[in-house]
Amino acid sequence: MKPFVIAGAGLLALFVLVLGGLAVWDGLREDSGIAACRSLADRTAGEDQTELSESEYRELRDQFADSDIRTIRENGTAMMDLVWEVSQQSSSELDALRYLPQLSARLEGLQRACAGQGVTISPNLPD
Structure with missing residues (x-):
């Protein structure tokens, strides 16, 4: 009986460590939508903006779509679709x-959502 108790206690301790590690990891990783906000902010801040390639569009859209933050996810994906x-x-x-009214509304919503996470997006969208 004693080996089962020791094994059970060991498994329980391992389970607690794994859950704790996952919680810490989740707290350390940056949300994909915030990463997309940063990427878009860097892109719009530059003087030499280039046209948005299909791969850049897909990458940013996917990052916005995977966000856990609803306002970033909804406004980001809709705005990227409109820009594309x-x-x-x-x-x-x-x-x-x-497209200007829809694009303006989505950009404003995304700017507010990103600003709430500490990221400022300028109103200059890529060409």
């Missing part, structure tokens, strides 16, 4: 103006 859709339009710039 506008960038793929072959029509005139005047046609792109129809």
Whole structure:
């Protein structure tokens, strides 16, 4: 009976250590949406903005989509989709103006959500 008690206590201690380690790890990792906010903030702060490539769009969108922060997730994914859709339009710039109200609302929401996490995004979106 004594070996079972020792083994049970050992397993319980191991279980507690694993759970504690996971809790610490979760507290240390940065949310993917906050990382995307930082990436977007760095991109919009630069003087030499380049066009958004498809791989950059997908990477940022995926980061926003995986965020645990609802406002970052919703505004970030919607804004990235709008930016990508506008960038793929072959029509005139005047046609792109129809996206302005949606894009403005999503950008404002994302700026507020990111600012709540300590990240400032300038209003200058990538081309």
